[in-house]
Amino acid sequence: xxxxxxxxxxxxxxxxxxxxxxxxxxxxxxxxxxxxxxxxxxxxxxxxxxxxxxxxxxxxxxxxxxxxxxxxxxxxxxxxxxxxxxxxxxxxxxxxxxxxxxxxxxxxxxxxxxxxxxxxxxxxxxxxxxxxxxxxxxxxxxxxxxxxxxxxxxxxxxxxxxxxxxxxxxxxxxxxxxxxxxxxxxxxxxxxxxxxxxxxxxxxxxxxxxxxxxxxxxxxxxxxxxxxxxxxxxxxxxxxxxxxxxxxxxxxxxxxxxxxxxxxxxxxxxxxxxxxxxxxxxxxxxxxxxxxxxxxxxxxxxxxxxxxxxxxx
Amino acid sequence: xxxxxxxxxxxxxxxxxxxxxxxxxxxxxxxxxxxxxxxxxxxxxxxxxxxxxxxxxxxxxxxxxxxxxxxxxxxxxxxxxxxxxxxxxxxxxxxxxxxxxxxxxxxxxxxxxxxxxxxxxxxxxxxxxxxxxxxxxxxxxxxxxxxxxxxxxxxxxxxxxxxxxxxxxxxxxxxxxxxxxxxxxxxxxxxxxxxxxxxxxxxxxxxxxxxxxxxxxxxxxxxxxxxxxxxxxxxxxxxxxxxxxxxxxxxxxxxxxxxxxxxxxxxxxxxxxxxxxxxxxxxxxxxxxxxxxxxxxxxxxxxxxxxxxxxxx
Numbered sequence: 001x002x003x004x005x006x007x008x009x010x011x012x013x014x015x016x017x018x019x020x021x022x023x024x025x026x027x028x029x030x031x032x033x034x035x036x037x038x039x040x041x042x043x044x045x046x047x048x049x050x051x052x053x054x055x056x057x058x059x060x061x062x063x064x065x066x067x068x069x070x071x072x073x074x075x076x077x078x079x080x081x082x083x084x085x086x087x088x089x090x091x092x093x094x095x096x097x098x099x100x101x102x103x104x105x106x107x108x109x110x111x112x113x114x115x116x117x118x119x120x121x122x123x124x125x126x127x128x129x130x131x132x133x134x135x136x137x138x139x140x141x142x143x144x145x146x147x148x149x150x151x152x153x154x155x156x157x158x159x160x161x162x163x164x165x166x167x168x169x170x171x172x173x174x175x176x177x178x179x180x181x182x183x184x185x186x187x188x189x190x191x192x193x194x195x196x197x198x199x200x201x202x203x204x205x206x207x208x209x210x211x212x213x214x215x216x217x218x219x220x221x222x223x224x225x226x227x228x229x230x231x232x233x234x235x236x237x238x239x240x241x242x243x244x245x246x247x248x249x250x251x252x253x254x255x256x257x258x259x260x261x262x263x264x265x266x267x268x269x270x271x272x273x274x275x276x277x278x279x280x281x282x283x284x285x286x287x288x289x290x291x292x293x294x295x296x297x298x299x300x301x302x303x304x305x306x307x308x309x310x311x312x313x
Numbered sequence: 314x315x316x317x318x319x320x321x322x323x324x325x326x327x328x329x330x331x332x333x334x335x336x337x338x339x340x341x342x343x344x345x346x347x348x349x350x351x352x353x354x355x356x357x358x359x360x361x362x363x364x365x366x367x368x369x370x371x372x373x374x375x376x377x378x379x380x381x382x383x384x385x386x387x388x389x390x391x392x393x394x395x396x397x398x399x400x401x402x403x404x405x406x407x408x409x410x411x412x413x414x415x416x417x418x419x420x421x422x423x424x425x426x427x428x429x430x431x432x433x434x435x436x437x438x439x440x441x442x443x444x445x446x447x448x449x450x451x452x453x454x455x456x457x458x459x460x461x462x463x464x465x466x467x468x469x470x471x472x473x474x475x476x477x478x479x480x481x482x483x484x485x486x487x488x489x490x491x492x493x494x495x496x497x498x499x500x501x502x503x504x505x506x507x508x509x510x511x512x513x514x515x516x517x518x519x520x521x522x523x524x525x526x527x528x529x530x531x532x533x534x535x536x537x538x539x540x541x542x543x544x545x546x547x548x549x550x551x552x553x554x555x556x557x558x559x560x561x562x563x564x565x566x567x568x569x570x571x572x573x574x575x576x577x578x579x580x581x582x583x584x585x586x587x588x589x590x591x592x593x594x595x596x597x598x599x600x601x602x603x604x605x606x607x608x609x610x611x612x613x614x615x616x617x618x619x620x621x622x623x624x625x626x
Contacts, residue, residue, distance in 0.1 A: 129465050146463065151459065152442050152565055154598075154599075156599065157564065157565055157566035158566075160563065160564060162563045175597065248564065251471065251561065252463070252470050253466055253467055281489065283487050283489065285469050285472075289466075
């Protein structure tokens with residue numbers, strides 16, 4: 001029987017599950033809703049049933065379940081106060097899921113899962129010190145130091161999106177101001193573009209666009225087309241990112257920063273200038289040693305592979 | 314025969330050596346000059362001779378040598394481009410010292426050595442995630458994550474003194490601007506006090522003092538006496554420190570920040586307000602969880618104990 005791990009990504013809308021073999025191949029995939037259950041226990045019952053059905057159906061040997069979720073806590077095996085889920089408080093996901101399925105369960109937050117995925121199945125194989133940065137609505141991160149995920153004392157290390165980069169800067173969803181993710185994320189880029197339009201006279205075709213419904217990918221399209229304001233929005237974002245990476249390097253001295261998510265693929269518009277700004281701002285001892293790269297994980301597979309990779313730690 | 318480790322702290326002026334037993338007791342101490350040798354090899358010859366004489370004299374069993382030095386590199390066993398030493402370039406201190414003495418030698422920078430000392434002999438016993446901050450002319454730091462020193466890819470992790478806290482801030486010895494240590498250090502505090510005197514009308518008895526020869530400990534004395542400008546200098550320093558600790562927490566999620574050095578003992582004037590500023594600026598998930606404490610190592614013993622602790626890692 002082929003040994004598999006159930007990589008499980010619990011998102012606000014859907015929960016994605018993949019049975020992943022030990023070579024990182026996703027053998028089976030299924031999706032269930034994360035919403036509409038009577039209780040969290042009911043959700044776990046349904047999730048367990050679906051996983052076990054899939055395992056039985058394919059004749060696999062299930063050796064464990066790895067769970068990635070916003071606010072997942074590795075030490076406690078819980079999801080705690082996740083704003084994107086219907087259930088409140090502390091959810092003992094590992095305990096419940098393990099009881100139902102009879103296999104060990106590990107839990108972590110989605111960015112740590114992505115970092116694990118990069119280490120086991122992506123470009124970070126053999127790299128012991130790196131930071132995985134996920135660029136989406138916010139900025140998530142997972143840190144590997146000395147070959148291991150850095151969890152910190154309470155399991156909440158690696159919140160690089162909430163390092164402050166501006167005194168009295170943009171308001172952040174966390175209730176504070178000036179957090180990195182208010183600038184460096186899809187949302188942050190869009191905010192920057194709109195600010196440039198409203199606060200400067202910079203020539204821009206974006207002025208003719210439907211600003212209310214504009215998305216970060218639209219800013220990207222305008223920038224690719226050479227639009228000065230869109231290009232300036234990317235440069236501003238890259239400068240803040242590059243300077244932040246220089247500071248993170250002084251703390252962690254990583255070999256690589258890997259980037260995952262839509263914005264990570266904006267290549268020459270974001271990562272290349274960010275690398276220049278980083279090197280301009282690094283202490284001599286680090287200069288031109290730290291590398292930036294796009295993640296080696298596929299968008300549709302990263303969360304599942306990352307969650308399953310937890311069981312290989 | 315009693316087993317001992319030679320803890321060796323190579324400073325710019327003197328090299329301090331202590332034979333430390335496995336309980337952390339310094340059995341023998343000696344000091345040699347770090348200056349005036351024909352070559353680095355001559356220095357190592359003399360150092361080895363002195364260590365072996367001391368070991369023979371006391372009838373000890375030397376099991377290893379731990380070396381702490383500015384710019385000490387753990388991975389390579391070298392001291393690299395240390396501005397405070399007479400010898401230039403890369404100094405293969407571990408190789409040379411091991412050949413001469415026949416025992417294993419480990420090298421690290423002085424702040425990492427202090428962190429190791431805190432872990433093995435100080436207050437951090439049983440604490441796996443903490444940051445040791447040394448406040449002197451500059452700000453040095455050593456990071457423990459998951460029970461191990463965090464070295465990073467090139468051995469240069471933990472340069473928290475060179476994280477930038479102000480855009481276009483004070484000029485730093487590293488060639489950049491706004492580094493934490495230009496504000497939070499004995500030198501930084503003094504600079505702040507002098508700026509307050511020259512740039513504000515704040516009432517201060519310091520205006521009658523010999524400003525040219527004033528030291529940070531004088532600012533401390535004035536502050537203890539209730540001098541408004543001196544108190545403001547401490548508050549300014551504590552605010553910058555507290556905010557920086559909040560950001561470091563978002564990266565590392567430590568249980569403790571330990572402080573070593575003269576300024577660390579300024580208690581209610583620095584660490585207490587810094588803790589308040591830190592908590593005011595922490596994300597909810599970390600609030601009131603991270604502790605600040607003065608190092609448990611004695612000033613005259615920390616460097617030697619720290620260097621010897623390296624061999625217990």
